[in-house]
Amino acid sequence: MLYHTQQEAAKNGFITRQMREAAQYEGIDAKILMDMVACGNAVIPANKNHKNLLPKAIGEKLKTKINVNIGISKDSSNQNEELKKAHLAIELGADAIMDLSTSGNTRAFRKALVDTTALLGSVPIYDALVFYKKSLKDINAKEWLDVVKMHAQDGIDFITIHAGLNRQTVQRFKNNKNRITNIVSRGGSLIFAWMEMTGNENPFFEYFDELLEICREYDVTLSLGDACRPGSINDASDACQIEELITLGELTKRAWAKDVQVIVEGPGHMPLNQIETNMKIQKSLCHGAPFYVLGPLVTDIAPGYDHITSAIGGALAAWHGAAFLCYVTPAEHLRLPNAEDMKDGIIASKIAAHAADIAKGVPNVIQWDNQMSEARQKVDWKSMFSIAIDPEKAKRYREESKPEHEDTCSMCGEFCSMRNMNKILNGENVNII
Amino acid sequence: MLYHTQQEAAKNGFITRQMREAAQYEGIDAKILMDMVACGNAVIPANKNHKNLLPKAIGEKLKTKINVNIGISKDSSNQNEELKKAHLAIELGADAIMDLSTSGNTRAFRKALVDTTALLGSVPIYDALVFYKKSLKDINAKEWLDVVKMHAQDGIDFITIHAGLNRQTVQRFKNNKNRITNIVSRGGSLIFAWMEMTGNENPFFEYFDELLEICREYDVTLSLGDACRPGSINDASDACQIEELITLGELTKRAWAKDVQVIVEGPGHMPLNQIETNMKIQKSLCHGAPFYVLGPLVTDIAPGYDHITSAIGGALAAWHGAAFLCYVTPAEHLRLPNAEDMKDGIIASKIAAHAADIAKGVPNVIQWDNQMSEARQKVDWKSMFSIAIDPEKAKRYREESKPEHEDTCSMCGEFCSMRNMNKILNGENVNII
Numbered sequence: 016m017l018y019h020t021q022q023e024a025a026k027n028g029f030i031t032r033q034m035r036e037a038a039q040y041e042g043i044d045a046k047i048l049m050d051m052v053a054c055g056n057a058v059i060p061a062n063k064n065h066k067n068l069l070p071k072a073i074g075e076k077l078k079t080k081i082n083v084n085i086g087i088s089k090d091s092s093n094q095n096e097e098l099k100k101a102h103l104a105i106e107l108g109a110d111a112i113m114d115l116s117t118s119g120n121t122r123a124f125r126k127a128l129v130d131t132t133a134l135l136g137s138v139p140i141y142d143a144l145v146f147y148k149k150s151l152k153d154i155n156a157k158e159w160l161d162v163v164k165m166h167a168q169d170g171i172d173f174i175t176i177h178a179g180l181n182r183q184t185v186q187r188f189k190n191n192k193n194r195i196t197n198i199v200s201r202g203g204s205l206i207f208a209w210m211e212m213t214g215n216e217n218p219f220f221e222y223f224d225e226l227l228e229i230c231r232e233y234d235v236t237l238s239l240g241d242a243c244r245p246g247s248i249n250d251a252s253d254a255c256q257i258e259e260l261i262t263l264g265e266l267t268k269r270a271w272a273k274d275v276q277v278i279v280e281g282p283g284h285m286p287l288n289q290i291e292t293n294m295k296i297q298k299s300l301c302h303g304a305p306f307y308v309l310g311p312l313v314t315d316i317a318p319g320y321d322h323i324t325s326a327i328g329g330a331l332a333a334w335h336g337a338a339f340l341c342y343v344t345p346a347e348h349l350r351l352p353n354a355e356d357m358k359d360g361i362i363a364s365k366i367a368a369h370a371a372d373i374a375k376g377v378p379n380v381i382q383w384d385n386q387m388s389e390a391r392q393k394v395d396w397k398s399m400f401s402i403a404i405d406p407e408k409a410k411r412y413r414e415e416s417k418p419e420h421e422d423t424c425s426m427c428g429e430f431c432s433m434r435n436m437n438k439i440l441n442g443e444n445v446n447i448i
Numbered sequence: 449m450l451y452h453t454q455q456e457a458a459k460n461g462f463i464t465r466q467m468r469e470a471a472q473y474e475g476i477d478a479k480i481l482m483d484m485v486a487c488g489n490a491v492i493p494a495n496k497n498h499k500n501l502l503p504k505a506i507g508e509k510l511k512t513k514i515n516v517n518i519g520i521s522k523d524s525s526n527q528n529e530e531l532k533k534a535h536l537a538i539e540l541g542a543d544a545i546m547d548l549s550t551s552g553n554t555r556a557f558r559k560a561l562v563d564t565t566a567l568l569g570s571v572p573i574y575d576a577l578v579f580y581k582k583s584l585k586d587i588n589a590k591e592w593l594d595v596v597k598m599h600a601q602d603g604i605d606f607i608t609i610h611a612g613l614n615r616q617t618v619q620r621f622k623n624n625k626n627r628i629t630n631i632v633s634r635g636g637s638l639i640f641a642w643m644e645m646t647g648n649e650n651p652f653f654e655y656f657d658e659l660l661e662i663c664r665e666y667d668v669t670l671s672l673g674d675a676c677r678p679g680s681i682n683d684a685s686d687a688c689q690i691e692e693l694i695t696l697g698e699l700t701k702r703a704w705a706k707d708v709q710v711i712v713e714g715p716g717h718m719p720l721n722q723i724e725t726n727m728k729i730q731k732s733l734c735h736g737a738p739f740y741v742l743g744p745l746v747t748d749i750a751p752g753y754d755h756i757t758s759a760i761g762g763a764l765a766a767w768h769g770a771a772f773l774c775y776v777t778p779a780e781h782l783r784l785p786n787a788e789d790m791k792d793g794i795i796a797s798k799i800a801a802h803a804a805d806i807a808k809g810v811p812n813v814i815q816w817d818n819q820m821s822e823a824r825q826k827v828d829w830k831s832m833f834s835i836a837i838d839p840e841k842a843k844r845y846r847e848e849s850k851p852e853h854e855d856t857c858s859m860c861g862e863f864c865s866m867r868n869m870n871k872i873l874n875g876e877n878v879n880i881i
Contacts, residue, residue: 212878314806331764350845373747412778432633
C-alpha cells in the first residue's frame with residue numbers, strides 16, 4: 016500500500032519492510048510489532064530519505080535502545096573526527112546517533128551521517144542558529160519550521176522539538192521559586208529565551224499542525240523534548256515538569272491523529288525513589304508513547320562519573336517503562352566527551368539497558384548472562400573474554416596480572432571458589448596451602 | 449557500667465562513648481542510636497582491642513556504609529603496598545576495611561591494620577589455612593575457633609563466619625540442579641569442601657555457642673556469611689540461598705541472646721527486579737539485623753565494569769534496606785584490583801550509597817547535591833570542583849578542554865543553558881551566533 020508513515024501503514028494493517036526487519040531484530044512476530052506501532056506504543060523512526068537505515072523499533076516491551084550524541088561545534092570542529100566517532104559508536108552498540116552540531120558546515124556533516132545505518136536524530140533549533148547566522152530573537156516562526164523541513168529532507172529519522180514549553184508553562188516556571196537550576200535543557204532554554212525576547216508563543220506549539228505536516232511527509236518521528244526536565248535532584252518532579260508533560264501528552268494525541276510517530280523525552284536529574292512514579296505518570300499522561308530518558312542521574316555530586324549516576328537511574332527507568340536511554344559520559348557537566356569517554360558512556364548505558372531488559376523479562380536476553388556464567392563455572396577464560404561486553408578490557412585486565420594457576424585469577428588464587436567447587440564436586444580433594 | 453558488648457550496654461540503657469561518637473557522625477541523638485543497637489537494628493563494630501577505631505554504626509536507618517577489601521596474597525605479597533592501599537581507601541571514604549589476606553605474615557599485617565581508624569573486618573578461615581600450614585581437611589573444629597579467637601584478640605571489629613551452611617543446606621544444594629555457578633562464596637566453598645572431605649557438620653554451626661563466647665568477650669560483631677549467595681543471575685533467589693538465610697535468621701537470635709552484635713551478608717548476582725524482595729525477606733527472616741551486600745551485580749556480562757553493575761544493584765539494595773555495601777572494582781572476576789581500580793570501586797560504591805541515602809530520606813544528605821546544583825547554576829567552577837566527589841578528576845576533565853567562554857564548558861559552549869538562563873532571567877539578551 017501507499018502510506019506516509021509507519022504508523023499509518025500499521026493502522027491499516029499493513030506490515031512494512033521496516034516492521035519486518037525491526038521485528039526480526041527483536042525476535043518477535045512482525046504482526047505484534049505492527050500492533051504496537053499502530054497504537055503508538057512503539058515507533059520505528061525511519062525517514063523515507065534515510066536509505067541506509069537498519070530499522071529498529073523503540074517501545075517499552077522491546078529491547079531497550081540507546082542513543083549516542085555527537086556533533087561538530089566550535090570546540091570540536093573536525094568533521095571527520097566526529098564521523099569516526101559515529102562509526103565507532105555504532106560498532107560499540109549504539110542504536111541511535113543524535114547529531115547535536117552547533118557550528119561549521121552542519122548540513123554536509125548531517126548528509127555524511129545519513130550514510131550510516133543508525134537511527135538518526137537531531138535538534139533542528141540548534142542548527143537554525145548556525146544556518147541563519149542571525150540573532151536568536153530575529154529568527155521567525157516560519158524560519159524555525161523551515162529548518163525542521165531541511166532536516167526532514169536530509170533524512171533525519173527523529174527530531175527533538177520542545178513544543179511543550181508554552182506560555183502557560185513558562186508562567187508556571189516563573190511562579191515556581193523552588194528550582195535551583197532553572198531550565199537546563201539546551202533547546203528548552205533557547206526557546207524560553209526566544210519567547211521572552213519576542214513576546215511570542217512557542218512557535219512549535221503555535222504551529223504544531225504545520226510541524227506535523229512535515230513529519231508526516233517524510234515519516235520523521237517527533238521526539239517531544241522536555242524543556243523543564245529537572246537539572247538537579249532538588250528540582251525533580253516539580254509542577255513545571257509535570258505540567259509540561261501533560262501538554263506533551265496532548266500533543267502526542269494530536270500527532271497520532273495525523274499518523275505521526277511520537278517519542279516523549281524525560282528526565283534528567285532525579286532521586287531513585289521518584290523514578291518508577293515518573294515512568295508511570297509519563298505512560299499515563301502520554302498514552303503509552305515510548306519514553307526517551309536522559310539519565311536519570313540519581314545524584315548531582317559526581318561530575319566525572321555521571322556515566323555511573325545515569326546507569327543507576329537508566330536501569331531503573333528502563334525497567335519501569337522507559338524504552339530509550341540517551342547515553343551519558345564521564346565528561347558530562349565538564350567538557351565534550353572524547354572517544355574514550357564515549358566508549359565508557361556507551362558501555363554504561365548498554366549495561367543499564369541490558370539489566371533492565373532482564374528485569375522486565377524481554378525474551379531471551381538472559382541467555383547472554385547464562386553463557387557468561389557457564390564460562391565462569393568452567394573457568395574458561397577464552398569464552399569469558401569473547402562473551403564479555405568489552406572483550407578487550409576484560410582480556411587486558413587479566414593479562415596485566417597473571418595468576419600462579421591458569422584455572423584461577425589473581426583475585427582469589429588457590430582460593431578460587433569455581434576451581435575448588437569443581438574439584439570437590441568431582442570427588443577430588445581440595446588442598447590449598 | 450561494665451559491659452561486654454555495645455548491645456549489652458544498649459540493652460541496659462547505657463550510652464557508650466562509641467554510641468555517642470557514632471551518633472554524632474550520623475547527626476542523630478545518641479539515645480536513638482542506643483535503641484537501634486539494643487534491638488539489633490544497628491551495630492557498632494568496635495573490638496575492645498581496636499584502640500584507634502573511629503566508631504561508626506551500621507543500620508538501615510543510618511547513612512549507608514561502604515567496605516573495601518584488601519589483603520596480602522601470593523599474587524600481591526607486598527605488605528607495605530597493601531597498607532598504603534588501606535590508608536588511601538580510608539582517605540577516599542571507605543568506612544570499613546576487610547582484610548582478606550591469604551598468604552604471608554598475615555598476623556603482622558593485621559596488627560598493622562589495627563593502627564587505622566576504619567571498622568576492620570576479616571574472614572578467619574582464610575587465615576586458618578595460612579596459619580596452620582596444613583591441609584584443609586586436617587584442620588579440626590577447635591583449630592578453626594582458635595583462629596577466630598586470635599583475630600578477636602588482635603582487634604578485628606567484625607568477622608565473616610559462614611555458619612549457615614549446615615548439612616541440611618548442603619543437601620538442598622546437592623538436590624538443586626538449577627545452579628550454574630554452584631557456591632561462589634570463597635569461604636563458603638572452603639567450608640563446603642571441608643564438610644565433604646571430613647563428613648563433619650559445619651564447625652561454626654556446630655560450635656556456634658563457643659563462637660559467641662569469643663565474640664562476646666572482645667565485642668566482635670558477627671558478620672554471618674552467605675555461602676550460598678548467587679554467583680549468577682540464573683542462580684539468584686533460589687532455595688539454597690533462602691534456606692541458608694532462614695538459618696542465618698535463627699543464628700541471629702541466638703547471637704542476640706548473648707548480646708553479640710550481628711550483620712547478615714547477602715547477594716551477589718541478582719536481577720534488578722529481585723532486589724527489593726530480597727531486602728525485605730532478609731529483614732523479615734533476620735529480624736531487622738543490618739544487611740551487608742556484595743553487589744548485587746545486576747548482570748553477569750560486564751567483567752571490567754562490575755563497579756557499575758554493582759553500583760546499580762547496590763543503590764537499589766541500600767534504598768530498600770541494605771545498610772552496608774561491599775565495594776566491587778572494575779577488576780572483579782579478572783584479577784586483584786590495583787590502586788586505581790580501588791579508587792573506581794570506592795567512588796562507584798559511594799555514589800550508590802549516597803543515591804540510596806537520598807532516596808531513603810537520610811536527614812541532610814541532599815545538601816551535598818544542592819550545593820553542587822547551586823554552584824552549577826552560578827557556573828562557579830571552583831565550587832563545583834571542591835564539592836565534587838572526586839575534585840581531581842572533575843578539574844582534570846575540564847582543563848583538558850577549555851572552552852571559548854569561561855562561563856561555559858566545551859560540551860555546550862555558547863549553548864550553555866545555565867549561562868543563557870542566567871542572562872535572560874537577568875533581563876539581558878541571549879545571542880549565540
